[in-house]
Amino acid sequence: xxxxxxxxxxxxxxxxxxxxxxxxxxxxxxxxxxxxxxxxxxxxxxxxxxxxxxxxxxxxxxxxxxxxxxxxxxxxxxxxxxxxxxxxxxxxxxxxxxxxxxxxxxxxxxxxxxxxxxxxxxxxxxxxxxxxxxxxxxxxxxxxxxxxxxxxxxxxxxxxxxxxxxxxxxxxxxxxxxxxxxxxxxxxxxxxxxxxxxxxxxxxxxxxxxxxxxxxxxxxxxxxxxxxxxxxxxxxxxxxxxxxxxxxxxxxxxxxxxxxxxxxxxxxxxxxxxxxxxxxxxxxxxxxxxxxxxxxxxxxxxxxxxxxxxx
Amino acid sequence: xxxxxxxxxxxxxxxxxxxxxxxxxxxxxxxxxxxxxxxxxxxxxxxxxxxxxxxxxxxxxxxxxxxxxxxxxxxxxxxxxxxxxxxxxxxxxxxxxxxxxxxxxxxxxxxxxxxxxxxxxxxxxxxxxxxxxxxxxxxxxxxxxxxxxxxxxxxxxxxxxxxxxxxxxxxxxxxxxxxxxxxxxxxxxxxxxxxxxxxxxxxxxxxxxxxxxxxxxxxxxxxxxxxxxxxxxxxxxxxxxxxxxxxxxxxxxxxxxxxxxxxxxxxxxxxxxxxxx
Numbered sequence: 152x153x154x155x156x157x158x159x160x161x162x163x164x165x166x167x168x169x170x171x172x173x174x175x176x177x178x179x180x181x182x183x184x185x186x187x188x189x190x191x192x193x194x195x196x197x198x199x200x201x202x203x204x205x206x207x208x209x210x211x212x213x214x215x216x217x218x219x220x221x222x223x224x225x226x227x228x229x230x231x232x233x234x235x236x237x238x239x240x241x242x243x244x245x246x247x248x249x250x251x252x253x254x255x256x257x258x259x260x261x262x263x264x265x266x267x268x269x270x271x272x273x274x275x276x277x278x279x280x281x282x283x284x285x286x287x288x289x290x291x292x293x294x295x296x297x298x299x300x301x302x303x304x305x306x307x308x309x310x311x312x313x314x315x316x317x318x319x320x321x322x323x324x325x326x327x328x329x330x331x332x333x334x335x336x337x338x339x340x341x342x343x344x345x346x347x348x349x350x351x352x353x354x355x356x357x358x359x360x361x362x363x364x365x366x367x368x369x370x371x372x373x374x375x376x377x378x379x380x381x382x383x384x385x386x387x388x389x390x391x392x393x394x395x396x397x398x399x400x401x402x403x404x405x406x407x408x409x410x411x412x413x414x415x416x417x418x419x420x421x422x423x424x425x426x427x428x429x430x431x432x433x434x435x436x437x438x439x440x441x442x443x444x445x446x447x448x449x450x451x452x453x454x455x456x457x458x459x460x461x462x
Numbered sequence: 463x464x465x466x467x468x469x470x471x472x473x474x475x476x477x478x479x480x481x482x483x484x485x486x487x488x489x490x491x492x493x494x495x496x497x498x499x500x501x502x503x504x505x506x507x508x509x510x511x512x513x514x515x516x517x518x519x520x521x522x523x524x525x526x527x528x529x530x531x532x533x534x535x536x537x538x539x540x541x542x543x544x545x546x547x548x549x550x551x552x553x554x555x556x557x558x559x560x561x562x563x564x565x566x567x568x569x570x571x572x573x574x575x576x577x578x579x580x581x582x583x584x585x586x587x588x589x590x591x592x593x594x595x596x597x598x599x600x601x602x603x604x605x606x607x608x609x610x611x612x613x614x615x616x617x618x619x620x621x622x623x624x625x626x627x628x629x630x631x632x633x634x635x636x637x638x639x640x641x642x643x644x645x646x647x648x649x650x651x652x653x654x655x656x657x658x659x660x661x662x663x664x665x666x667x668x669x670x671x672x673x674x675x676x677x678x679x680x681x682x683x684x685x686x687x688x689x690x691x692x693x694x695x696x697x698x699x700x701x702x703x704x705x706x707x708x709x710x711x712x713x714x715x716x717x718x719x720x721x722x723x724x725x726x727x728x729x730x731x732x733x734x735x736x737x738x739x
Contacts, residue, residue: 171636174641174642175563175564175565175642176563176565176566178559178563178641178642178643179559179563179564179565179568179642180559180565181643182555182556182558182559182563182642182643182646183555183556183559183560183571185551185552185555185556186552186553186555186556186612186617187556187571187575189552189609189611189612190575190578190612190614192593193586193590193593193608193609193612194578194581194586194609194612194614195574195578196589197585197586197589197590197593198578198581198585198586198589200589200592201585201586201588201589204588204589209588213592213595257480257483260476260479260480261480263473263476265473265476265477265480269725270484271480271483271484272729273722273725274484274487274488275483275484275487276721276728276729277487277488277491277718277721278487280667280717280718280720280721280728281491281671281714281717281718282670282671282673282688282689282692282713282714282717283671283673283689284671284673284689284690284692284693284710284713285689285692285710285713285714288692288696288706288707288710289490289491289493289494289707289710290490292493292494292497292703292706292707293490293493295703297506297508298505298506298507298508298510298703300493300510303508303509303510332486332487332490336487337732340729340732340733341732341733341735341736343733344733344734344736344737345736345737348737379736382736383736389582392582393582393583393584395673395674396673396674396689399673399693400692400693400696403700416582416584416674419584419587420674420678423587423588423678424677424678429588432588433588436582436584436585436587436588437585439582439584439585440581440582440585443580443582444580447580
């Protein structure tokens with residue numbers, strides 16, 4: 152009798168539960184539907200279409216025919232693409248570490264007890280909220296060979312400044328300087344947040360033990376900040392590898408330094424929307440995708456070697 | 463950190479280094495403002511003069527006369543507002559479902575969504591262009607907005623916020639007969655306000671400054687955004703820096719003003735992406 156009753160109860164409970172379950176499902180699908188339809192249309196299908204078009208000779212008018220791996224063979228034989236990959240890799244390898252080190256340095260200074268922290272933070276962050284197209288224009292003007300103020304200052308200490316953006320030797324360094332200038336503030340804010348997450352007890356203990364500030368930075372701050380450094384490194388590498396705005400706006404079409412500075416996304420843009428060779432451009436984008444994927448996976452795989460998680 | 467133990471002996475050096483850095487950050491802006499009110503002749507003078515003889519405020523009216531800045535502003539503001547609003551609605555509803563409801567195929571769908579984060583945006587660009595073309599929307603305002611309404615990143619970010627809310631809250635509401643949409647709208651949304659603000663600010667910043675998409679999708683001058691408008695302007699007046707600087711200032715001041723007014727939200731928003739992701 153007892154068991155029968157509880158059986159009945161369980162059945163009612165189960166029915167209630169399954170009713171709620173179906174209700175849950177319905178709401179879940181309704182709530183993800185608008186996003187997923189858009190994502191499906193503009194991202195999932197687009198991804199596979201892009202992959203498909205990399206095996207065609209899609210042109211600006213939307214006409215295409217299947218050409219197998221011809222685009223990829225062309226990439227292998229195209230010195231411009233190789234050069235663009237070299238430029239992009241060089242750009243990334245130089246600018247990302249410098250930007251991260253500077254940001255780390257500034258964040259540490261700002262984290263000490265000083266007056267006017269907010270003002271300094273604001274000024275360092277200003278370039279981050281300024282559109283890259285305008286940033287590029289400002290610096291193109293500052294670095295102008297004939298009338299630029301930078302060359303004027305160099306002249307005052309009797310250095311004859313080059314025509315920065317038109318000289319294949321200097322152009323990429325010029326763009327790197329601008330990239331660092333505009334990214335330090337962003338990384339600094341992330342590091343400041345990371346620094347504030349470190350418990351003050353570590354510092355108190357170290358101070359009692361008589362550790363100097365140098366030791367404190369390298370033995371406490373830096374190890375505890377490695378998760379943040381890792382995050383900043385990953386997003387910086389990914390975004391820097393896709394540099395486009397600065398190159399487009401700073402290096403003119405006719406610049407003799409174009410060959411030595413153009414990035415992979417710039418080349419993608421040129422092929423797709425200036426030359427109208429869309430099939431070739433999609434193949435370039437696929438290669439870019441794999442390069443970024445491999446670099447990111449390598450980062451994640453080896454991060455346990457140097458990233459410490461709080462104990 | 464205690465002062466005597468701070469990384470660098472003496473506060474003086476800290477102030478010196480920070481001030482030097484701040485000057486490097488600010489000088490380009492000051493030079494931009496000064497250049498924007500010089501005559502063309504004054505910009506090409508050597509040695510350069512710091513202040514213009516007579517401030518040429520008419521450079522601004524000249525830029526406004528030569529280029530459809532009214533349309534640039536309108537297109538940029540409308541597309542930014544739409545993208546912010548669209549992402550907040552679409553991402554937050556989906557993020558709620560992914561964080562708080564169990565449903566079939568949830569993990570697979572979410573994983574697929576996350577995989578988009580690994581793909582550089584250029585990979586989607588040509589197919590997206592073709593979609594806009596097939597919809598007959600090239601050179602229109604909706605073309606600027608459409609793909610930017612949906613964001614995998616935004617969904618991921620907001621899901622992290624929804625995950626932190628205790629389970630008891632919705633259990634009680636469900637027993638009271640609320641449905642999931644009511645729980646999402648009335649209980650959860652107010653609780654993840656910091657996340658919504660962070661996503662809103664990041665989306666606004668990204669939308670305002672984005673160059674590649676508006677550049678390829680729209681070509682007639684009155685359909686450009688401010689950043690694409692600057693690129694267009696530079697193509698026409700390559701070396702007239704007085705006009706170019708005036709145009710740049712016209713393009714960047716609204717975002718800078720917004721940043722100064724909502725500073726803490728900007729900083730917290732960026733910081734949150736670091737700690738939540």
